[in-house]
Amino acid sequence: MSVYESEDCGGTRRYNFRRIQTTTIRFQVKAAHDVAICLSPDDEEEPEDMYEIFIGCWGVAEIRHPPTQGQTDVCRVETPDIVSDEEFRSFWIKIQHGVIKVGRSGQKHPFMSYTDPDTLLHVTWYGYSTGWGASGDLIYETCSHMTDSPSPSSPAMSSSDSEAEDINNLEDRRHPIMYKRPARWVPAKGGYFPRHPVSGGEGPDGEVYVGMAHHEGGYILGMVVPDHGVCYIPFGGDAIPKPEYFVLSNPGSVNMTWEPSSKGKVPPGALQGGISEDGEILYIGRVSVDGVVSVGKVHPTHEVCYVPYGGSEHAHRDYEVLCVRNLPCKV
Known part of the structure; x- marks a missing residue:
């Protein structure tokens, strides 16, 4: 396990991207509110093709697509006290057969879902950030099927890049x-x-x-x-x-x-x-x-x-x- 510290980025959000190589993303987060997960076709923000998933956004959870200001949420549910700045809470995001499902660890059924087979076919990266007055810590797996996106100074192929699908x-x-x-x-x-x-x-x-x-x-x-x-x-x-x-x-x-x-x-x-x-x-x-x-x-x-x-x-x-x-x- 590794811990990633996310600063309060306000409304801009600065995503740290990782590659998706399984159908389920699992993570733990400790933050007061405004935990954001971005799903993108590349290792950077692609406004027209990406999704943003908000957990603990002042009492609600949302899925936005495309994530532009003023855009109507494609999914929105009431989730009071779903995150905490005192303890880690565990979540999962499953992306399969053109459906996004968001749930809590230990619970089989999602509390939020959305279907879009056309755009979701292109999603291969996810990023994470906090914002609007909240900083936080995220814990994510570091096994062979998840890797950090390289920094601009990294060589094109480095030892930190995971071996891909066999x-x-x-x-x-x-x-x-x-x-x-x-x-x-x-x-x-x-x-x-x-x-x-x-x-x-x-x-x-x-x-x-x-x-x-x-x-x-x-x-x-x-x-x-x-x-x-x-x-x-x-x-x-x-x-x-x-x-x-x-x-x-x-x-x-x-x-x-x-x-x-x-x-x-x-x-x-x-x-x-x-x-x-x-x-x-x-x-x-x-x-x-x-x-x-x-x-x-x-x-x-x-x-x-x-x-x-x-x-x-x-x-x-x-x-x-x-x-x-x-x-x-x-x-």
Whole structure:
């Protein structure tokens, strides 16, 4: 356990962000009032896409979305004396299947909930703060599935970054797939993009981005086409459009390069990118088809890179692989 001290930030609030890697956030707090939890698609405030959860806000608890001044609360309940500045009180926030539930430790049923499947798909970080005349202490877990967001002076990949989800256990997971920095997968839908998406190059309809989607028990690499609002994945001979997908983000602005390779091989520094329906590790590859780029999956045992193009799956023995230079490469 670690204790985080939050100052009285008034109405501005200064959130300290942590990554969400389980469906439930558990914490203890000691404060007179105005405990705020922020849910965001990135490790900073995103006013249009984030939620704020207030506990002990002068006798009430609230969920706000978007959290702008004057915005009507989407959920508000009376909660007198729910927090205390004399003792720690325990709470949980569960985010699953497009629903936020807020409850007290030891109680199965939430005292507050709200449903929003579209925006909640993008939530991957949470922050905490106090304000309006209240300072406080928060206790949160420091196990391997929760990590602090790096400070501006931190290197792009540091020993404090947690090892992400074991790629071999990805099947049927509905929460975000997180990778050790510099690369991380951010869940998206219908053309949504996180900050710092990784470009695959110029496609037939403009720039395309490195994407991945859950399909047939695997996580299959492909390309996100912004104008189409989908991620195309190569599978079973077809280019399959997936309206719900993941976008590869490079939050540390680390130098990534496309390196030539062939026959199922990958160069040093290659980023592992997904898992096949049979449990094999895949790598991020791209090829040029008719003079434009298409991004897909390097399947080592098949000795090719599969890409989606023109509604079909194409296999190529020569391709380029996305790599990270001068950093530990297995993410």
